[in-house]
Amino acid sequence: DGGITQSPKYLFRKEGQNVTLSCEQNLNHDAMYWYRQDPGQGLRLIYYSQIVNDFQKGDIAEGYSVSREKKESFPLTVTSAQKNPTAFYLCASKRGGSYEQYFGPGTRLTVT
Amino acid sequence: QKEVEQDPGPLSVPEGAIVSLNCTYSNSAFQYFMWYRQYSRKGPELLMYTYSSGNKEDGRFTAQVDKSSKYISLFIRDSQPSDSATYLCAMSSPASGGSYIPTFGRGTSLIVHP
Numbered sequence: 001d002g003g004i005t006q007s008p009k010y011l012f013r014k015e016g017q018n019v020t021l022s023c024e025q026n027l028n029h030d031a032m033y034w035y036r037q038d039p040g041q042g043l044r045l046i047y048y049s050q051i052v053n054d055f056q057k058g059d060i061a062e063g064y065s066v067s068r069e070k071k072e073s074f075p076l077t078v079t080s081a082q083k084n085p086t087a088f089y090l091c092a093s094k095r096g097g098s099y100e101q102y103f104g105p106g107t108r109l110t111v112t
Numbered sequence: 113q114k115e116v117e118q119d120p121g122p123l124s125v126p127e128g129a130i131v132s133l134n135c136t137y138s139n140s141a142f143q144y145f146m147w148y149r150q151y152s153r154k155g156p157e158l159l160m161y162t163y164s165s166g167n168k169e170d171g172r173f174t175a176q177v178d179k180s181s182k183y184i185s186l187f188i189r190d191s192q193p194s195d196s197a198t199y200l201c202a203m204s205s206p207a208s209g210g211s212y213i214p215t216f217g218r219g220t221s222l223i224v225h226p
Contacts, residue, residue, distance in 0.1 A: 006155075031212065040120065042218035043156075043200070058213075090155055094212065099144040099163070099204050101214060103155035 003027065004104035006091050011109045013085075021076045021107045023091030030096040032074035036060060037088045037106075046089075049074055078109065085111045115139050118201055118217030127226050131188040133199050135217045138182065141205035142215075145177050147186045148200040150219065156200055160186070191224045198222070 004025045013019045023032065034046040045058030049068040063082025068074050074093075078085045088108050092101040118135045125131055133147075144163050148156035160175040162168045168175045174187040184203070188195055198219040204212060 004155075040218070043216045045213060048213065088153075099212065099214070100146055100158055100161050101202075102158060103148075105155045106153070108153070 004091060004093055004102060006089075006104040006107050008107060009105065011107055013109070013111050015111055016080045017111075018077055018079050019085075019109065019111075021078065021089055021091075021109070023074045023076065023104060024072055025074075025091075025093045025104075026072060027093060027095070027102065028071070029093035029102075030071070031094040032068065033092040033094070033101065034058075034064075034066065034074070034076045035090045035092065037090055043090065046076065078111075085109060116201065116203060116215050116217045119220055120218055122221040122223050124223045124225065125191055127191060127193060127224055129191050129224070131191050131195070131222060131224075133186040133188075133201075133220050133222065135184050135201035135203075136182055137184075137203055137215075139203075139205065139215070140179075140182065142182075142203040143179075143206060144204045144214075145175070145184050146202040146214070147173075147175055148202060150198045150200060152197075159199075188222075191222075193224050193226055196222055196224050 007022045033048040035043040047066040049055035065077045090106045091104040094101045146161040147159045150156040165179045172189045176185040200219040201217040202214040204214040
């Protein structure tokens with residue numbers, strides 16, 4: 001059963017703590033992406049990775065970090081430097097040579 | 113001016129109606145167009161994609177692209193309450209330097225009432 005999994009579905013953290021969101025795909029896709037979605041603001045790109053061990057900043061990378069040690073995995077760390085971390089986080093992937101992205105189910109992060 | 117404009121709605125229609133969802137764009141380099149459906153608190157699901165002008169049909173859904181007007185549409189025939197969701201358009205230009213970053217509209221909220 002191919003797809004993209006994100007865990008956990010809901011995550012609660014105290015302000016000042018770093019938190020890591022998981023994204024795994026078994027689609028054999030080369031590229032992976034992290035987006036943030038806030039009400040009324042659409043999708044905003046945080047980081048993306050075209051290949052293993054390489055990634056680039058998106059439009060709102062400040063306060064976030066990523067790694068891409070395996071093709072299947074692209075975890076996102078929300079650091080304490082992120083001023084407004086409460087949001088819905090979406091991971092996506094794409095096969096090389098295509099233009100369609102496929103999304104995971106998302107993780108809703110709440111920081112209080 | 114945003115590169116992709118999409119009316120957030122909400123658009124409320126009765127069951128069985130034909131729904132028209134639209135996006136306009138300003139970047140004439142966009143050549144690849146996608147529509148996603150997103151249910152509340154879920155990830156977007158790819159509905160349709162097209163790489164050319166004209167119409168593409170899939171069941172009750174038809175995607176239409178007019179590159180000369182920089183305008184794309186998604187039509188839903190015989191709309192059902194289960195179609196109630198937010199619909200996002202996305203578009204992209206040919207990858208440059210190997211990167212590919214689509215531009216998304218903000219999404220239109222559709223409500224189909226019985």
